[in-house]
Amino acid sequence: MNQFLEKFINSVFIRPGSALDLGAGDFKDVKALKKECWFCEGVDLKTGADLKKPYLSQNASLDLVFSNYVFQFIKNKNQFLKTVSDNLKKDGWLFIHTFDDSDKAMKSGISEEFIKQILLDNGFKDISTKVFDYFDDAPGHNHWHRILEVTAQK
Numbered sequence: 001m002n003q004f005l006e007k008f009i010n011s012v013f014i015r016p017g018s019a020l021d022l023g024a025g026d027f028k029d030v031k032a033l034k035k036e037c038w039f040c041e042g043v044d045l046k047t048g049a050d051l052k053k054p055y056l057s058q059n060a061s062l063d064l065v066f067s068n069y070v071f072q073f074i075k076n077k078n079q080f081l082k083t084v085s086d087n088l089k090k091d092g093w094l095f096i097h098t099f100d101d102s103d104k105a106m107k108s109g110i111s112e113e114f115i116k117q118i119l120l121d122n123g124f125k126d127i128s129t130k131v132f133d134y135f136d137d138a139p140g141h142n143h144w145h146r147i148l149e150v151t152a153q154k
């Protein structure tokens, strides 16, 4: 599982809850959370869910919605954040990893200030952001990224 997501979950939740992964890729984080007794659903373009459009889980009112390395692909960021909010219960948590605008491999146009403002605009609270360097050693990658991590509460 994404080690940073795992650390965040362990710092916020004292027991397993319910989660949704927006842009789940190969569903590795979904599978890992299920192993830890979470209810966890994932959606991805590859499995027919286009997050350019609204998405509402049958299990909306979730404890956590997370989305890793997808936000930079989404043009209508307000609509994406509405999807996050619509699937969360009140006080539920959002966790996003994306690439900061200072990332050399992926010009995202996303800064901490920008994401803080649109989260405020979409009614989120307890917003926290950080940017850090991370070496991507996946086959064929082998380069540094500037990761932007964002957490917030509905």
Ligand SMILES: C[S@@+](CC[C@H](N)C(=O)[O-])C[C@H]1O[C@@H](n2cnc3c(N)ncnc32)[C@H](O)[C@@H]1O
Pocket: 002, 022, 023, 024, 025, 026, 043, 044, 045, 046, 049, 050, 051, 052, 067, 068, 069, 070, 073
């Ligand atoms: C870099 S991968 C990240 C996968 C996974 N979140 C992870 O951390 O390993 C980006 C994923 O976003 C998905 N994606 C991109 N645009 C999307 C869209 N409009 N709707 C749904 N999924 C999308 C892609 O299909 C891909 O699986």
